[in-house]
Amino acid sequence: xxxxxxxxxxxxxxxxxxxxxxxxxxxxxxxxxxxxxxxxxxxxxxxxxxxxxxxxxxxxxxxxxxxxxxxxxxxxxxxxxxxxxxxxxxxxxxxxxxxxxxxxxxxxxx
Amino acid sequence: xxxxxxxxxxxxxxxxxxxxxxxxxxxxxxxxxxxxxxxxxxxxxxxxxxxxxxxxxxxxxxxxxxxxxxxxxxxxxxxxxxxxxxxxxxxxxxxxxxxxxxxxxxxxxxxxx
Numbered sequence: 001x002x003x004x005x006x007x008x009x010x011x012x013x014x015x016x017x018x019x020x021x022x023x024x025x026x027x028x029x030x031x032x033x034x035x036x037x038x039x040x041x042x043x044x045x046x047x048x049x050x051x052x053x054x055x056x057x058x059x060x061x062x063x064x065x066x067x068x069x070x071x072x073x074x075x076x077x078x079x080x081x082x083x084x085x086x087x088x089x090x091x092x093x094x095x096x097x098x099x100x101x102x103x104x105x106x107x108x109x110x
Numbered sequence: 111x112x113x114x115x116x117x118x119x120x121x122x123x124x125x126x127x128x129x130x131x132x133x134x135x136x137x138x139x140x141x142x143x144x145x146x147x148x149x150x151x152x153x154x155x156x157x158x159x160x161x162x163x164x165x166x167x168x169x170x171x172x173x174x175x176x177x178x179x180x181x182x183x184x185x186x187x188x189x190x191x192x193x194x195x196x197x198x199x200x201x202x203x204x205x206x207x208x209x210x211x212x213x214x215x216x217x218x219x220x221x222x223x
Binding site: 004031033035040041042043044045048050056058090092094096097098099100101102103104 | 114116119142144146151152153154155156159199201203205208209210211212213214215216
């Protein structure tokens with residue numbers, strides 16, 4: 001049981017490039033989330049999903065997009081990367097109130 | 111609008127001492143209040159959680175105290191150990207809808223041997 005896995009662990013992007021952050025969970029959870037964590041700050045919700053085919057925006061969705069074609073996978077797409085997107089990105093999943101987090105993806109946009 | 115305020119930002123405690131971290135929330139619709147522990151380079155992990163129908167919950171050395179009327183809750187770590195050195199986040203969520211967590215800004219705890 002791997003829990004929540006994220007790839008890549010670390011990535012450097014140039015301004016204007018695009019990339020997809022991968023997230024997979026093997027716990028058959030309906031709820032999945034993407035958060036970003038900036039230095040010295042708490043995590044902020046980017047997007048969430050309550051089940052396959054259903055996604056919605058969180059507090060900071062600008063510059064990101066998501067899809068949820070299966071229960072297991074919830075990729076986060078960055079289009080036209082900007083320095084403001086430099087952050088650590090965490091994916092999480094839950095069945096009820098307890099959220100389980102992946103190890104994170106550290107992204108640096110230069 | 112920051113809905114969960116956490117203090118202090120950082121905390122240094124001697125081994126064996128008590129660590130206390132405080133949080134205050136604004137949204138009275140929140141009905142689930144977890145604390146997460148995060149080690150460097152790792153994702154947050156659930157430490158302990160409480161619902162507003164109880165005023166205190168204890169799990170080993172960790173205790174949550176909850177004051178519904180004041181909209182405040184706190185984490186107490188008894189007999190703090192160097193292995194407790196980590197960043198602690200309080201959070202809050204509603205048990206309906208998206209169930210997403212609203213996090214406090216975090217407290218970096220350092221337990222000195």
